[in-house]
Amino acid sequence: MQVAVINRSHHPLPAYQTEHAAGLDVRANLTEPVTLGPLQRALIPTGLFLEIPAGYEAQVRPRSGLAYKHGIGLVNSPGTIDADYRGEVKVLLVNLSNEEFVVNDGERVAQLVFARYEAIEWQEVAELSQTVRGAGGYGSTGTK
Numbered sequence: 001m002q003v004a005v006i007n008r009s010h011h012p013l014p015a016y017q018t019e020h021a022a023g024l025d026v027r028a029n030l031t032e033p034v035t036l037g038p039l040q041r042a043l044i045p046t047g048l049f050l051e052i053p054a055g056y057e058a059q060v061r062p063r064s065g066l067a068y069k070h071g072i073g074l075v076n077s078p079g080t081i082d083a084d085y086r087g088e089v090k091v092l093l094v095n096l097s098n099e100e101f102v103v104n105d106g107e108r109v110a111q112l113v114f115a116r117y118e119a120i121e122w123q124e125v126a127e128l129s130q131t132v133r134g135a136g137g138y139g140s141t142g143t144k
């Protein structure tokens, strides 16, 4: 699938790092580093503007390496880039560690996963079909 993009960053376009990677690593586009103290969050610009085909979205997902090594996540994980959004793609990082984390220009801060979605129409009804699970959830099937 082709996706129109304007790259106003000073970095190459996001790229798949391996042959069958689902996500394209996206880089911070900064004029100066951003320091995130414990529990601080920041909107990190990417310099990227997309025109995603109708019927698709881009999900902004965390990188597990940053999460594991530095406690860096996304406040709104996964972020949603709508097909009709024409603004700059930004990444809402949060520092969930006890130590400062410095986001440097060019750092791969998140990954973009393109996915299909279905637009639905509600069909309001009085009752839903019966199932074995019923309303059970939140651990209702036990822990083993």
Ligand SMILES: O=c1ccn([C@H]2C[C@H](O)[C@@H](COP(=O)(O)OP(=O)(O)OP(=O)(O)O)O2)c(=O)[nH]1
Binding pocket: 060, 076, 078, 079, 080, 081, 082, 083, 085, 088, 089, 090, 091, 092
């Ligand atoms: O991590 C994100 C999440 C969103 N966006 C952009 C693209 C998306 O299409 C738009 C709106 O996002 P969302 O619908 O999640 O935010 P909202 O709080 O509902 O804002 P809005 O009222 O503008 O929809 O912001 C990003 O750049 N990065």
Ligand SMILES: [Mg+2]
Binding pocket: none
């Ligand atoms: Mg919205």
